[in-house]
Structure formats: structure tokens, C-alpha cells
Amino acid sequence: MRNLEVMVIGGGAAGFFGAIACAETHPHCRVTILEHARDVLGKVRLSGGGRCNLTNACFEPRLLAAHYPRGRRELLGPFQRFQPRDTMAWFESRGVKLTTEPDGRVFPARGGAQAVVNVLTQGARAAGVEVRTGVEIASLSTDAPPPAQSRFTITLRDGSKVQADRLLLATGSNRQGYRWAEELGHTIEPPVPSLFTFTVPDPRLQGLAGVSVENATLRLASTRLSQSGPLLVTHEGLSGPVVLTLSAWGARVLHDLDYRTKLQVNWLSLDGEEARQQLRSAREAQARTTIAARCPFALPRRLWERLTCAAGLEPGLRWPELSTARLNRLAAELTAGSYDITGRGEFKEEFVTCGGVRLSEVDFRTMASRRCPGLYFAGEVLDVDGVTGGFNLQNAWTTGWLAGQAVGSR
Numbered sequence: 001m002r003n004l005e006v007m008v009i010g011g012g013a014a015g016f017f018g019a020i021a022c023a024e025t026h027p028h029c030r031v032t033i034l035e036h037a038r039d040v041l042g043k044v045r046l047s048g049g050g051r052c053n054l055t056n057a058c059f060e061p062r063l064l065a066a067h068y069p070r071g072r073r074e075l076l077g078p079f080q081r082f083q084p085r086d087t088m089a090w091f092e093s094r095g096v097k098l099t100t101e102p103d104g105r106v107f108p109a110r111g112g113a114q115a116v117v118n119v120l121t122q123g124a125r126a127a128g129v130e131v132r133t134g135v136e137i138a139s140l141s142t143d144a145p146p147p148a149q150s151r152f153t154i155t156l157r158d159g160s161k162v163q164a165d166r167l168l169l170a171t172g173s174n175r176q177g178y179r180w181a182e183e184l185g186h187t188i189e190p191p192v193p194s195l196f197t198f199t200v201p202d203p204r205l206q207g208l209a210g211v212s213v214e215n216a217t218l219r220l221a222s223t224r225l226s227q228s229g230p231l232l233v234t235h236e237g238l239s240g241p242v243v244l245t246l247s248a249w250g251a252r253v254l255h256d257l258d259y260r261t262k263l264q265v266n267w268l269s270l271d272g273e274e275a276r277q278q279l280r281s282a283r284e285a286q287a288r289t290t291i292a293a294r295c296p297f298a299l300p301r302r303l304w305e306r307l308t309c310a311a312g313l314e315p316g317l318r319w320p321e322l323s324t325a326r327l328n329r330l331a332a333e334l335t336a337g338s339y340d341i342t343g344r345g346e347f348k349e350e351f352v353t354c355g356g357v358r359l360s361e362v363d364f365r366t367m368a369s370r371r372c373p374g375l376y377f378a379g380e381v382l383d384v385d386g387v388t389g390g391f392n393l394q395n396a397w398t399t400g401w402l403a404g405q406a407v408g409s410r
């Protein structure tokens with residue numbers, strides 16, 4: 001029997017992982033990666049600011065799947081078969097020593113993103129995968145309507161054609177990849193940004209860039225969406241893990257609102273009564289100290305001073321002089337301050353999109369299309385996205401591995 005021609009479109013994390021898995025599992029396959037850019041694995045090189053946060057040490061599949069605003073139900077089965085423990089073993093078995101940080105993020109101990117790029121490119125070469133860069137694809141077509149097994153014709157810009165028995169689409173958030181999936185019978189959930197910062201031009205935040213709070217709670221007005229975690233004040237507004245996570249879960253809501261809405265900030269992650277009680281205790285304990293000089297909470301002093309002013313307290317006001325009405329006003333400022341989001345900023349370490357190929361049209365046991373026989377998907381081309389912390393690359397490794405195992409089966 002002749003070799004199967006397997007074409008992988010997209011030279012990113014999912015494409016490379018799928019190509020290597022296919023070539024290593026199915027020696028009868030001739031595997032080729034087609035990449036439009038001159039260099040492969042561009043997003044991997046930028047991941048984690050160049051350090052490459054390649055996964056997260058969350059090993060229980062149900063807990064792991066909960067980190068995906070879109071795809072958490074569909075990924076539960078795949079994570080039973082290939083999860084972060086497998087990812088770590090794969091890279092370590094190929095010479096990439098890893099280190100795990102206290103928050104679960106996993107990085108190469110040495111070499112950063114380049115170490116990951118090297119092991120993927122070397123792994124592809126060793127497995128016999130051909131990598132073609134600078135390839136401009138004009139169109140994709142099949143020679144048989146479903147449910148017949150198709151052969152694919154890939155027409156390049158220069159007019160030449162490439163034939164394939166199987167096709168793995170791993171084009172990430174590239175709009176052309178979405179168009180090809182549509183032409184092959186799939187529905188595309190409209191792509192919108194995920195994982196971004198909030199533009200908040202509020203005088204309470206001016207001059208506080210770099211100030212961080214270990215655990216704040218944010219809630220989007222008129223929704224049930226809220227998140228807790230580390231918060232960072234920036235020159236433009238607010239960032240940090242809690243903002244990025246909230247932006248992921250609220251990606252569609254915020255897009256529909258044109259990134260203009262109210263944000264409630266609880267700087268303490270305490271309810272109003274708990275905050276009032278601690279303020280009352282401070283009032284009783286501090287006989288002579290000014291309120292601005294003595295913060296009873298784990299807040300940076302500059303932020304505390306700014307919030308006391310925002311609550312209408314004079315800088316020289318002493319704790320015993322704090323009336324109940326003013327105390328309540330300060331508690332409200334600390335636990336339920338209202339801020340205007342007027343836009344979104346960029347989170348330069350990750351470029352993640354909400355949207356892509358509709359998940360019900362893909363068999364997540366094999367990553368095979370339910371619409372076009374011989375077509376497979378992996379990575380961000382699917383309507384799957386995770387929060388920050390290595391989860392998006394883990395989606396690429398898992399779906400790429402599953403697709404690679406299946407795409408070469410006779």
C-alpha cells in the first residue's frame with residue numbers, strides 16, 4: 001500500500017505536535033507542515049514573555065478543564081488521555097528540564113522558549129516531517145462530497161497544487177484558516193479577543209502604576225461574572241491575573257458592550273460588613289493615629305491613601321474622629337468601588353481568541369471533523385480558549401497529540 005499523504009496547515013504548537021505525533025505513530029504516513037510565515041512557532045517564541053509557559057501543573061482533568069471558558073466540557077475526555085503530566089514527560093524525555101512555579105505555571109528551566117522551539121523542530125526532523133515555510137495557500141478543495149473519504153487539493157498562490165489524503169488544520173486564530181474551515185463545511189463562531197487588560201481612566205488610579213493587590217475581586221456590572229486574584233494598576237487602567245481571567249470569561253459580553261461598562265472593584269475581597277467591622281476595630285484601637293497613616297488591611301499605602309481621599313476623608317483625620325457615616329463610605333469605597341471600563345488593552349505575552357470552529361462539529365475523541373471526512377483540527381482554530389497560566393498551550397499539545405494519533409490511521 002502507498003504511503004498516506006498527511007498535510008498539516010499551520011506551523012505553530014498544535015501543528016508541530018500533531019505532525020510529530022502522526023509521523024512517530026504512523027510510519028506509513030508522509031507528513032508535511034505548510035506554514036505561511038518564514039519562521040515557524042512564532043507564538044511559542046513569545047509565550048510567557050520569551051520564557052514559554054508551556055503548561056500548568058494541574059493534573060486532575062476536571063479541575064484542568066475548568067480553566068477553559070470555551071471548551072471545558074469537550075476537553076474533559078481529551079485530558080483523560082493527554083494532560084499536563086504527559087506534556088511534561090514528553091518534553092523532559094527529549095532533554096528539556098522543567099521548573100514549576102508556586103502558582104502551577106511550568107517553564108523550561110534553561111533556554112526559555114528557544115528550548116521548546118528547538119525540541120519541536122528537532123523532533124519533527126527526526127520523525128521525517130517535511131517543513132515548508134513561506135507557503136501561500138490560495139484555496140482548499142475536496143474531490144468527494146461527504147460522507148465519502150476525500151482527497152484534498154491545496155492550490156498555492158503560484159498556481160501549483162499539493163494533494164493530501166488527510167488534512168490537519170492548525171491555523172490558530174488566522175482568519176484565512178476560519179475561511180477554509182467554512183469552505184469545508186464548518187460553522188465558525190465569530191472570533192473576538194480574549195485575555196486582555198482594561199482601560200480605566202479613573203483619577204483614583206492616576207499615578208499608581210505598578211501598585212498591586214494580592215487578592216481583589218472584580219465584578220462586571222449587570223452580569224454574574226466575577227473573579228478574584230492578583231490585581232495590578234497600570235498606566236492605562238487595570239491588569240493582572242484577575243483582569244485577564246475576567247476578560248476571558250467575559251470575552252463575548254465585553255465585545256458586545258464595545259468594551260464600555262461598569263466594573264465593581266473590591267480591593268479587599270471582603271464583604272461590606274467584614275470591612276466595616278475591621279474599620280470599627282481600628283477606630284477603637286488607634287487613639288492618635290491619622291487614618292491615612294494606619295491601614296488596617298493588606299493594601300499598599302499609596303492605594304490606601306488614595307481610597308481614603310476618594311471616600312471624602314481629610315488627610316489629617318484621626319481614627320477616633322471617624323464617624324459611622326464616613327466609616328460606611330470608606331467601606332463602600334474599599335469593597336464596592338465603581339469604575340468605568342472604556343476600552344481594552346493588550347496582554348502582549350499571549351494572543352488568544354474566543355471563537356473558531358464550532359465544537360459540536362468536531363469529534364473530540366480523534367479531533368476529526370464531523371462534516372468532512374479526512375479533515376482534523378487542533379489548537380486555537382477551534383472555539384477553545386483558556387485563561388492565562390499555560391492552559392492555552394496545553395490545549396495545543398492535547399488536541400495536537402490526539403489529532404496526530406488519529407489522522408494517520410488507515
